[in-house]
Structures are given as structure tokens and as C-alpha cells.
Amino acid sequence: MQALPLRLNPGDDLRASVVAALAASGHAAGFVLQGIGSLSVAQLRFAGVPHPSELRGDLEILTLAGSISPDGAHLHMTVSDAQGRVMGGHLGAGCIVRTTAELLLALLPGQRFTREHDPLTGYAELKIS
Template sequence: MSPLPLRLSPGDDLRAAVVAALAASGERAGFVLQGIGSLSVAQLRYAGVPQPAELRGDLEILTLAGSVSPDGAHLHMSVSDAQGRVLGGHVGPGCIVRTTAELLLALLPGQRFTREHDPQTGYPELKIG
């Protein structure tokens, strides 16, 4: 395992930046071990709900973790709002960094992750190869 710390800047799309970092590394498999920071927009898909909910405002990233492959990421995150309320779920595209996001990506040399449609779940699921 090879660590790759990342710092994202205001306006960055969190999910897109994670996938781009893996691509730039030349590796084909990774995990986000943890992330903290802030967002101005969060797109979170809750369990059993097909579309993400859009949260806007000053949001703190409390946790962030998931798998990353060249064809996408499967990330989960919890955020808190300015009143301390916490929400969490599956990270969708369009989570926009407010001030910073600090992440630790673990690259897995010699491994290859892909995401393939699973007819049982209806979602693109991790394939380790």
C-alpha cells in the first residue's frame, strides 16, 4: 500500500478529484481511508433512495471513506451543518469543497478495481481483479 495525501481547494468537486488523483497516480485501485474538511454543497444518497439529496450551506466533513477505481468511486461520507446536525450517505457527484478537504488515499499497487453492473443489486459494484 502506498499513501497519497491530498488537499483539495475551494470549488473542487470532491468525488471527481479523488478519481482524478487515482488516474494521475497511474494505479488502478485505491481506498480513501479518511477525509476531513468543508463543503458548500453535498450530494448524499440515503439508503434505499435512488436520487441524492442536495445539502447547501457551511458543511463540515466528519468522515469520508470508500473504494476508488479508474471507472469511478464508491464513497460514503458524514457531514454536519452549522447547527451540528449530522447526515450521511453515499457521495454523489457535485460535492463542492468550501475551504479545504484533506484526504488520505491508499494506492494498491498490483491490484485492479473495476465497477460492473450487478443485476442482483442494480448498482455498479466493485470487482477485484
């Protein structure tokens, strides 16, 4: 395993930046071990709901974790709003960094992650090779 720390800047798209970091590293498999920071926009898909909900405002990233492949990422995140309410779910595209995001990626040399349709779940699920 190879560690890759990242710092994202205001205006960066969180999900796109994580996928781009894996591509730039030349690896084909990785995990986000943890992430903290802040967002101005979060896109979270809650359990059993087909589309993400957009949250706007001053949001703190409390946790961020998941797998990354050249096919995309499967990330889960919890955020809190300015009143301390906590929400979490599947991270969608369009999460915009407010001040900073600090992440630790684990790159997995010799591994390849892909996403393939799984008839049992109906979703594109992780395949490890």
C-alpha cells in the same frame, strides 16, 4: 500499499478530484481511508433512495471513506451543518469544497478495481482483480 495525502482547495469537486488523483497516480485501485474538511454543497444519496439530496450551507466533513477505480468511486460521507445536525450517505457528484478538504488515499499497486453490473443487487459493484 502506497499512501497519497491530498489537499483540495475551495471550489474543487470532491468526488471528481478523488477519481482524478487515482488516474494521475497511474494506479488502478485505491481507497479513501479518511477525509475531513468543509463543503458548501454536498450531494448525498440516502439509503434506499434512487437520487442524491443536495445540502447547501457551511458543512463540515466528519468522515469520508470508500473505494476508487478507473470506473469511478464508491464513497460514503457524513457531514454536519452549522447547527450540528449530522447526515450521511453515498457521495454523489457535485460536492464542492468550501475552505479545504484533507484526504488520505491508499493506492494498491498490482490490483485493479472495476465496477460491473451485479444481478443480485442491480448496481455496478466492485470487482477486484
